[in-house]
Amino acid sequence: xxxxxxxxxxxxxxxxxxxxxxxxxxxxxxDYDFTPVQFAALSTILENPGLDQATLAGLIAxxxxxxxxxxxxxEAKQLxxxxxxxxxxxxxxxxxxxxxxxxxxxxxxxxxxxQGEILQGLDDGEKEQLLGLLEKATNAGNQLSRAPxxxxxxx
Amino acid sequence: xxxxxxxxxxxxxxxxxxxxxxxxxxxxxxDYDFTPVQFAALSTILENPGLDQATLAGLIAxxxxxxxxxxxxxEAKQLxxxxxxxxxxxxxxxxxxxxxxxxxxxxxxxxxxxQGEILQGLDDGEKEQLLGLLEKATNAGNQLSRAPxxxxxxx
DNA sequence: TACTAATGATAAGTATACTTGTCAATTTTA
DNA sequence: TAAAATTGACAAGTATACTTATCATTAGTA
Numbered sequence: 001x002x003x004x005x006x007x008x009x010x011x012x013x014x015x016x017x018x019x020x021x022x023x024x025x026x027x028x029x030x031d032y033d034f035t036p037v038q039f040a041a042l043s044t045i046l047e048n049p050g051l052d053q054a055t056l057a058g059l060i061a062x063x064x065x066x067x068x069x070x071x072x073x074x075e076a077k078q079l080x081x082x083x084x085x086x087x088x089x090x091x092x093x094x095x096x097x098x099x100x101x102x103x104x105x106x107x108x109x110x111x112x113x114x115q116g117e118i119l120q121g122l123d124d125g126e127k128e129q130l131l132g133l134l135e136k137a138t139n140a141g142n143q144l145s146r147a148p149x150x151x152x153x154x155x
Numbered sequence: 156x157x158x159x160x161x162x163x164x165x166x167x168x169x170x171x172x173x174x175x176x177x178x179x180x181x182x183x184x185x186d187y188d189f190t191p192v193q194f195a196a197l198s199t200i201l202e203n204p205g206l207d208q209a210t211l212a213g214l215i216a217x218x219x220x221x222x223x224x225x226x227x228x229x230e231a232k233q234l235x236x237x238x239x240x241x242x243x244x245x246x247x248x249x250x251x252x253x254x255x256x257x258x259x260x261x262x263x264x265x266x267x268x269x270q271g272e273i274l275q276g277l278d279d280g281e282k283e284q285l286l287g288l289l290e291k292a293t294n295a296g297n298q299l300s301r302a303p304x305x306x307x308x309x310x
Numbered sequence: 311t312a313c314t315a316a317t318g319a320t321a322a323g324t325a326t327a328c329t330t331g332t333c334a335a336t337t338t339t340a
Numbered sequence: 341t342a343a344a345a346t347t348g349a350c351a352a353g354t355a356t357a358c359t360t361a362t363c364a365t366t367a368g369t370a
Contacts, residue, residue, distance in 0.1 A: 126291070
């Protein structure tokens with residue numbers, strides 16, 4: 001007889017669900033309509049203007065096919081532009097619009113603030129500890145993910 | 156400028172993705188076609204024969220609407236039966252079939268074994284520590300989830 | 311006992327998150 | 341340089357995971 005409630009997989013899923021809920025709540029309360037992926041995408045494009053979808057997906061550890069739909073929605077909201085690269089006609093280069101930059105600037109403090117709520121119930125030392133363990137575990141398991149994080153190579 | 160890669164929300168999502176990947180890999184390798192939710196559902200019905208969908212959802216912290224689809228697929232695979240309760244005609248009572256019990260028995264050791272792989276990269280002490288912190292954090296955040304875990308009341 | 315509130319389940323719609331397959335373009339290699 | 345392999349993007353299909361709304365039934369209350 002297995003006890004699901006003590007399994008790492010189950011606990012991780014639950015914490016992820018809690019985290020997603022908190023994100024959604026804060027967005028709704030501030031009258032924004034954004035998901036965690038959408039925020040991560042905008043934020044990464046701001047720091048890497050002109051990057052293509054596949055590279056973007058690699059930088060935030062998302063699947064390429066999923067990223068296509070995310071970009072669709074952000075483009076529909078006119079937060080970014082998608083244009084065919086001059087050097088590689090397969091690739092779409094991504095740039096934030098002014099509206100995208102303004103929205104992101106408003107979003108950032110919100111998102112930073114809600115992170116603390118995800119680990120409410122832990123004291124500062126425990127938060128630190130958990131964060132370290134999460135980093136270690138994700139780094140070790142990265143290659144097992146369907147969408148491994150792919151660091152930018154030094155240019 | 157925010158660094159997503161250090162945010163709890165992002166790390167939790169990645170670890171969850173890794174965990175889901177490992178689960179899918181092990182299932183595929185053993186020629187089974189099951190998701191984590193499906194396993195959790197089967198396992199919980201075995202221990203609580205005759206329970207209804209809403210209670211099941213509460214016991215494993217899933218959304219009721221989502222659970223309906225999960226049960227659909229398990230019923231199509233003939234692993235469980237869904238029958239209208241005699242005492243409450245709104246509720247569907249769930250029971251494993253013989254096939255369901257046999258399949259679950261074969262699945263359990265597989266699922267137990269793959270749990271260790273999720274936290275590969277951590278030594279035994281760290282695994283223990285992480286598990287404890289995850290439990291504490293999920294318990295504290297439970298009510299913030301869209302689908303809070305609802306313990307069985309003593310009968 | 312009629313009214314209301316709550317509950318179990320489903321339906322429709324949105325957004326991930328993945329799969330496989332395809333296409334076009336580019337890169338590698340033989 | 342021609343053939344092969346890889347790559348970026350999209351399309352279609354499956355499975356969560358949620359939302360709101362609706363329906364039927366049951367429970368609680370006035």
